[in-house]
Amino acid sequence: xxxxxxxxxxxxxxxxxxxxxxxxxxxxxxxxxxxxxxxxxxxxxxxxxxxxxxxxxxxxxxxxxxxxxxxxxxxxxxxxxxxxxxxxxxxxxxxxxxxxxxxxxxxxxxxxxxxxxxxxxxxxxxxxxxxxxxxxxxxxxxxxxxxxxxxxxxxxxxxxxxxxxxxxxxxxxxxxxxxxxxxxxxxxxxxxxxxxxxxxxxxxxxxxxxxxxxxxxxxxxxxxxxxxxxxxxxxx
Amino acid sequence: xxxxxxxxxxxxxxxxxxxxxxxxxxxxxxxxxxxxxxxxxxxxxxxxxxxxxxxxxxxxxxxxxxxxxxxxxxxxxxxxxxxxxxxxxxxxxxxxxxxxxxxxxxxxxxxxxxxxxxxxxxxxxxxxxxxxxxxxxxxxxxxxxxxxxxxxxxxxxxxxxxxxxxxxxxxxxxxxxxxxxxxxxxxxxxxxxxxxxxxxxxxxxxxxxxxxxxxxxxxxxxxxxxxxxxxxxxxxxxxxxxxxxxxxxxxxxxxxxxxxxxxxxxxxxxxxxxxxxxxxxxxxxxxxxxx
Numbered sequence: 001x002x003x004x005x006x007x008x009x010x011x012x013x014x015x016x017x018x019x020x021x022x023x024x025x026x027x028x029x030x031x032x033x034x035x036x037x038x039x040x041x042x043x044x045x046x047x048x049x050x051x052x053x054x055x056x057x058x059x060x061x062x063x064x065x066x067x068x069x070x071x072x073x074x075x076x077x078x079x080x081x082x083x084x085x086x087x088x089x090x091x092x093x094x095x096x097x098x099x100x101x102x103x104x105x106x107x108x109x110x111x112x113x114x115x116x117x118x119x120x121x122x123x124x125x126x127x128x129x130x131x132x133x134x135x136x137x138x139x140x141x142x143x144x145x146x147x148x149x150x151x152x153x154x155x156x157x158x159x160x161x162x163x164x165x166x167x168x169x170x171x172x173x174x175x176x177x178x179x180x181x182x183x184x185x186x187x188x189x190x191x192x193x194x195x196x197x198x199x200x201x202x203x204x205x206x207x208x209x210x211x212x213x214x215x216x217x218x219x220x221x222x223x224x225x226x227x228x229x230x231x232x233x234x235x236x
Numbered sequence: 237x238x239x240x241x242x243x244x245x246x247x248x249x250x251x252x253x254x255x256x257x258x259x260x261x262x263x264x265x266x267x268x269x270x271x272x273x274x275x276x277x278x279x280x281x282x283x284x285x286x287x288x289x290x291x292x293x294x295x296x297x298x299x300x301x302x303x304x305x306x307x308x309x310x311x312x313x314x315x316x317x318x319x320x321x322x323x324x325x326x327x328x329x330x331x332x333x334x335x336x337x338x339x340x341x342x343x344x345x346x347x348x349x350x351x352x353x354x355x356x357x358x359x360x361x362x363x364x365x366x367x368x369x370x371x372x373x374x375x376x377x378x379x380x381x382x383x384x385x386x387x388x389x390x391x392x393x394x395x396x397x398x399x400x401x402x403x404x405x406x407x408x409x410x411x412x413x414x415x416x417x418x419x420x421x422x423x424x425x426x427x428x429x430x431x432x433x434x435x436x437x438x439x440x441x442x443x444x445x446x447x448x449x450x451x452x453x454x455x456x457x458x459x460x461x462x463x464x465x466x467x468x469x470x471x472x473x474x475x476x477x478x479x480x481x482x483x484x485x486x487x488x489x490x491x492x493x494x495x496x497x498x499x500x501x502x503x504x505x506x507x508x509x510x511x512x513x514x515x516x517x518x519x520x521x522x523x524x525x526x527x
Contacts, residue, residue, distance in 0.1 A: 052409055076415030088410035090403050101403050104396070105415030153415060 003028045003063060003157055003188050004049075004080075010057035011041075011048045018044045020212040021058070026157070031179065031189040033199040033220065035233060036209030042192040043085050045209075046161045049190075050075060050082050062157070076105040079156030083163060085192075087146040091135030095126055098134050098145055102152030112152070119148040122178060140171030147178060157188040164195045176202055196233035200224045208233075238368050243491045244484070249374045250443075251483020252381025256436045257460030258467065258475035259388065260429030266405040266470035267425045270330045274314060274337035275433060276457015280345060282307045282434035283441060283448040287356045296358055304434040310341075311430025312423055320419065345450035353452075357445035358438075373442040380439070384432065385476050392472060401425060405470070436460075459486075462507050468520020477518055482506075 002025040011019040019041045026032045036042050047053040049060055051072035059068045062080055075081070081102075090098050099119060103112045120127035123144045129137065137145060143163060150158055160179065164172045176198050183189050183202075193199035200206055203220035208229065216229070223229050257279065264272045285306040289299035318337050322330050360372035392398035403411040404421045412418055433453075440456060441447045459482060467478025482503055489499040510517065 050413065052412065071417075072409070072412040073415055073417040076413065082413045084410055084413060088407055088413075090406050090410070092406055093399070093402060097399055101399060101411070101414050101416070104400060149414070 001028075001064065002026060004190065005061045006045075006049065006058065007060075008058040009045065009048060009055060009060070011044050011053060012056040017056070018212055019048065022209070022212070022214055023058075024207050024214065024217075026188060026190050028188055029183075029186070030204040031183050031191060031202055031220075033191045033193055033203035033206040034209055035193060035196045035199055035206055035223075037233075038194065039211070040209040041212040042194075042209060043161055044212075046082065046085070046159060046192055050080070050159060076153045076155075079154070080159070081150045081153045081155035081157075082159040083146045083150045083161060085161035085165065087139075087142045089134045089137075089142050089145050089149065091133070093134055094131050095134060095137070095145055096130040098149050099126070099152050102149035105153050111154070115152055115154055119151050122151070122181065123148050140167050140174070143167060143171065143175055144178075147175065147182075151182065155187055157190065158182065160189060160191045162192060162194060164193060164198060172198060196229070197224070200229075239491075242368070242370060243487055245370060245378065246374055247484035247487030248480060249378040249381070249439075249483070250487055251480035252378050252385075253436050253439045253443075253456065253479075254460045254463045254483050255476045255479025256381055256384060256432045256439075257456055258464040258479045259385075259472065260432050261461050261464040262467070262469055262472060262475040263401075263425050263429055264422075265464070266472075267401055268315075268319065268422045270319065270327070271334060271461075272319075272426075272429075273331070273334040273457075273461075274341060275429065276453035276460070277338050277341040278307050278311055278430045278433040279437040279440065279453035279456060280448075280450060281310050281341060282437035283452050284345060284349065285434070286438060286441060287354055287448045290356060290358070300434075300438050303437065304431045307430040307434035307437075308427045311426040311433075315423055315426040320422075323419075342450050342454075349450065351450055353446045354448040355445055356441055356448055358442050360442070373439075377439040377442060380435065384435065388428070389472065397421070397424060459503070462503065466507055466510050466517055468517025471517065471519045471521070474517055474519035 004026040007023050009019055009022045010017060022045060034042050034045060044053065048055050051070055055068060059066060061067065062078065067075065090101065099116060100112070103115060106112050125141060126144055126148050129141065134142065134145060147163070163175050163179070167175065172195065179189060179191065180202055191199055191203065200220045200223050206218065206220050206223050207214045208216040260275050261272065264270065282303040285303040286299045289302045290296065293299065314337050318333050319330065322333060360376060362369055362371045392401060400411065400416045400421055403414065403416060404418045408418050436456065440452065460479065463478035463482045464475045466481065467474025485506065486499055486503060489495045489502050495502065
């Protein structure tokens, strides 16, 4: 059974339907990528799935449970956590406080400590800067912090919105390597990306979005070699 | 010299009251992103609760506890009934609603108790060291306000709920993604602000036994709002600093006969000057532009 299933999702901004009936599935253990140009509706889908935006139609199920109307704050406890677009770390709080807030839905203090050590293991840089204020980190470090913060809730499934945005090629590689590692340790990943090449190279499957509709679907490797995709998204 | 010391202590004590009220304004602004102009009237609610329970039982401590509980309840109710349905509405709609709530509370009090000031004396006596005399009430006010400020600072910076408040204040959506229920955090903020307003009401009555009437929160509310803006609205240390500064200026200005009639004008002039020189207030931070 799919861990997440989105059916006929419609999202409107006023009279305009930004998402016009999108359906997709994420199987347990997969990395699924949603690829599309600016304005294709990738982030809107993310916000509708996580409950920040209201949905005009359709349904979202997670682990067989209908979460269409579940408020955003209740999802972390269910094991669904998001790394938002633009990182959105708490700029005025320390790195450690940012991470601990990521564990807000976890009640067990011992588990929080263990997870914190695990995140420090994945990102040693965050441990070095534990007491530094979030806003003083570099963009790449802030992205590490955003991913680490999401990991603090021990998610079953991680939603990543444009994790490579504004990062140097070096950090893009670090972040994508980490996504792969997190996935290999058992976390399902739904990834929204403009960097199609990177996303397709890690994704088990991908959906191509154009102006609020899914126009193509396939395995990451196959789409990487697809002529029309190459032309439109890979700049080849 | 002794006069100076007395005036300074009186100023700090008044400033402490302003700071307590200003904290309510600034915390609600920082976390719910709204100006709660009904905040001053919560003081009045507390004043009447104190009056009624004091007259019935004669026990000050019980009256104070009841006043705090009543104010917290009224604060939470106004948030749930009046402000929560407007989450995401234009700031102007929320502002006008807050003014509406303010008039509603005042009018209910007027219907129930009339407009004339009620007498409620809470006497704690005076201490005298040689020719130096000071009312115990003033001292208690000053110490309580300091204690409240220390405890609140520790609560915000050290506890889970406090840090969640900082997170919601900085980025509500990101905080929700962490599993923080922002409506619950906003409710807690209103509860804390209202409890501080009840305390402030108690100290206002301590200073002047003829305080309780349906508009008793109006002037302290405006002065505390001014203090919050001077310190930098949204900033907790700013509200404390602004409150103390305003209290000291007001008390010293009142103690000089030539300045006395112009005290309020001086305070608002200070507000204008600070807004011109540093629009974000003394400790207020510039909003970072999101890229």
